Amino acid sequence: MNINLxxxxxxxxxxxxxxxxxxxxxxxxxxxxxxxxxxxHFKTHQSGLIGEWFREEGVRAITVASVxxxxxxxxxxxxxxxxxxxxxxxxxxxxIELSGKADLNILVTMSEPLESFGQKFYGIKRPVGVFVKIDxxxxxxxxxxxxxxxxxxxxxxxxKHSLLxxxxxxxxxxxTYNARGKDEIEMISRAAFNLLKSLKVKFDSGPGDxxxxxxxxxxxxxxxxxxxxxxxRPGNFVFYDVMQTVIGxxxxxxxxxxxxxxxxxxxxxxxxxAIYGGAVHLSxxxxxxxxxxxxxxxxxxxxxxxxxxxxxxxxxxxxxxxGVIKVSNSVFETxxxxxxxGILPVHSCLTAQCMGNYMIxxxxxxxxx
Amino acid sequence: MNINLxxxxxxxxxxxxxxxxxxxxxxxxxxxxxxxxxxxHFKTHQSGLIGEWFREEGVRAITVASVxxxxxxxxxxxxxxxxxxxxxxxxxxxxIELSGKADLNILVTMSEPLESFGQKFYGIKRPVGVFVKIDxxxxxxxxxxxxxxxxxxxxxxxxKHSLLxxxxxxxxxxxTYNARGKDEIEMISRAAFNLLKSLKVKFDSGPGDxxxxxxxxxxxxxxxxxxxxxxxRPGNFVFYDVMQTVIGxxxxxxxxxxxxxxxxxxxxxxxxxAIYGGAVHLSxxxxxxxxxxxxxxxxxxxxxxxxxxxxxxxxxxxxxxxGVIKVSNSVFETxxxxxxxGILPVHSCLTAQCMGNYMIxxxxxxxxx
Numbered sequence: 253m254n255i256n257l258x259x260x261x262x263x264x265x266x267x268x269x270x271x272x273x274x275x276x277x278x279x280x281x282x283x284x285x286x287x288x289x290x291x292x293h294f295k296t297h298q299s300g301l302i303g304e305w306f307r308e309e310g311v312r313a314i315t316v317a318s319v320x321x322x323x324x325x326x327x328x329x330x331x332x333x334x335x336x337x338x339x340x341x342x343x344x345x346x347x348i349e350l351s352g353k354a355d356l357n358i359l360v361t362m363s364e365p366l367e368s369f370g371q372k373f374y375g376i377k378r379p380v381g382v383f384v385k386i387d388x389x390x391x392x393x394x395x396x397x398x399x400x401x402x403x404x405x406x407x408x409x410x411x412k413h414s415l416l417x418x419x420x421x422x423x424x425x426x427x428t429y430n431a432r433g434k435d436e437i438e439m440i441s442r443a444a445f446n447l448l449k450s451l452k453v454k455f456d457s458g459p460g461d462x463x464x465x466x467x468x469x470x471x472x473x474x475x476x477x478x479x480x481x482x483x484x485r486p487g488n489f490v491f492y493d494v495m496q497t498v499i500g501x502x503x504x505x506x507x508x509x510x511x512x513x514x515x516x517x518x519x520x521x522x523x524x525x526a527i528y529g530g531a532v533h534l535s536x537x538x539x540x541x542x543x544x545x546x547x548x549x550x551x552x553x554x555x556x557x558x559x560x561x562x563x564x565x566x567x568x569x570x571x572x573x574x575g576v577i578k579v580s581n582s583v584f585e586t587x588x589x590x591x592x593x594g595i596l597p598v599h600s601c602l603t604a605q606c607m608g609n610y611m612i613x614x615x616x617x618x619x620x621x
Numbered sequence: 622m623n624i625n626l627x628x629x630x631x632x633x634x635x636x637x638x639x640x641x642x643x644x645x646x647x648x649x650x651x652x653x654x655x656x657x658x659x660x661x662h663f664k665t666h667q668s669g670l671i672g673e674w675f676r677e678e679g680v681r682a683i684t685v686a687s688v689x690x691x692x693x694x695x696x697x698x699x700x701x702x703x704x705x706x707x708x709x710x711x712x713x714x715x716x717i718e719l720s721g722k723a724d725l726n727i728l729v730t731m732s733e734p735l736e737s738f739g740q741k742f743y744g745i746k747r748p749v750g751v752f753v754k755i756d757x758x759x760x761x762x763x764x765x766x767x768x769x770x771x772x773x774x775x776x777x778x779x780x781k782h783s784l785l786x787x788x789x790x791x792x793x794x795x796x797t798y799n800a801r802g803k804d805e806i807e808m809i810s811r812a813a814f815n816l817l818k819s820l821k822v823k824f825d826s827g828p829g830d831x832x833x834x835x836x837x838x839x840x841x842x843x844x845x846x847x848x849x850x851x852x853x854r855p856g857n858f859v860f861y862d863v864m865q866t867v868i869g870x871x872x873x874x875x876x877x878x879x880x881x882x883x884x885x886x887x888x889x890x891x892x893x894x895a896i897y898g899g900a901v902h903l904s905x906x907x908x909x910x911x912x913x914x915x916x917x918x919x920x921x922x923x924x925x926x927x928x929x930x931x932x933x934x935x936x937x938x939x940x941x942x943x944g945v946i947k948v949s950n951s952v953f954e955t956x957x958x959x960x961x962x963g964i965l966p967v968h969s970c971l972t973a974q975c976m977g978n979y980m981i982x983x984x985x986x987x988x989x990x
Contacts, residue, residue, distance in 0.1 A: 590710035
């Protein structure tokens, strides 16, 4: 990195290109070694430029979280996109339009909206792939592996509408975010993977091309066998964050984003430093870290980048534009108003979304979608 | 209101103009009755259009949370602005530029940055007002009323730099957000107001024009005497939200914003409805409500607006784009994928910031700053 810190006047989200590219390369290689297709989720970075860093690693197929995000990446030249969010019937017209511009896969959790969509589905040029969302324990959305009847109806709905192609089963094992360490993640993931694999046995009556797709950064970072699975869709790993270090997916040296924040006030008696940088920049995401609820860790900044997080320093509270940092006695004396410090975010997906653009190598990148 | 619900395809933040204007009128009248100047905080709505609704009530002086927000409202024709955020030395050049375009007040919590700013302060056309931020119990930033020496240094710094005018003392009694009901808010506010008033006795050696400024929506909504105070700066009341109903500042009929969200999935066994509408739309703010941690309340939508919140229905979890709603058995059957429902946000300031624009009377307004 090479940042002119004097140019930073307000909270600014720095991306370390070298760390970020290393994360992308590492995960792309891992997918190759594990023998699964790499279809990274782009909801974390939401950036055309960072998308190009994936293309340099040979990535051609991606995952997004919304129809709007599909549109954005189609405009950036991506042609193979899974929208990993339950079919929103109110966006049927947009989906039909976009299906003419890229190979799209959609996600369904119930047969009823797919049937409604199928009936509307005239005049498109390319088939749309359909994944059935399976709930393997996260309990957000999705059918369970024992919902045979509903799964059959969905598969039959695809058969009925010639432009809907049943592709397979997709799960998001988001409950790994409650795990701590590889053993717990392994236990959760194994159970989820086995549930998913049972569906292949039941429903792959065809030429064996039914796809089983999994994706969460903890599992994709740590699990050593994806035998029987076909595709991984991790997203957060592109930046990682403090939450992932708490889960055990990575160490802090692999976090690729840091929010540069001006120091605006100090409170001697409480050993607190107030920064320009709050909930509208970091989000209100918190995590339990070394016995405390924190909203970010604190680093020193230099033109070359950021330091490892400082011991015993953390954001203890955020309001709209403020953050309050608890610092150790020795660190307290080293910051004064007008200085900059760096914050490693708890949840990089939300921080990136709040900020809307990145500073990469000292230059502001084109805003995200 | 008159909304064509068919036009809503994605999460959309509805503003009820009638409720919002009634909130503004009510607070403006209240300030008059209480005998204090009304300097509303514009950080909640951040909208040029809604600013005009304040102007119709005779408001000419406003509060903002950042230098960027000051610039936005100066461009909208506002000429008397308090930036209620500790002086950020990294924005000194912007402050100097803006000081030529409006009457600005800045906020200081320490003498040192004010002295640095004073030394830079050449070539400007109008004096800049200086408020000293007093911590009356919230413990975020500010001097205490016993920090006489530091307050004296700040006042003397203003005397030394002819274009810095000491204006008075400002506090934000944000700890009322931990209160429940008028009695608790009254107790906290009285104590804070008395601390602030003690400063007038100590430091108003001049013509009696030292200003005492207070501002938080709970106190400004509920306290019946502001005797001895000069100015109120509430912001959130323009929309109110679920948090304010929990605190006791208002009832749900006065909430002026509602997030319209498409239903995308249903889970029979858990009686849950999944919506397109998550942390990137609502923020991750939660509140403890009727024994549960919730991220929003649920309403029915019609072209005329939204209903009162449905009993026993609430957002139990949000992820990036999803919200999961727990609904009662009877309500579960009444929503299907493709329907819209309304969410009353827990914290309207953050939801407004996340969304970036409003739908007012069925039309998307000009995006906020």
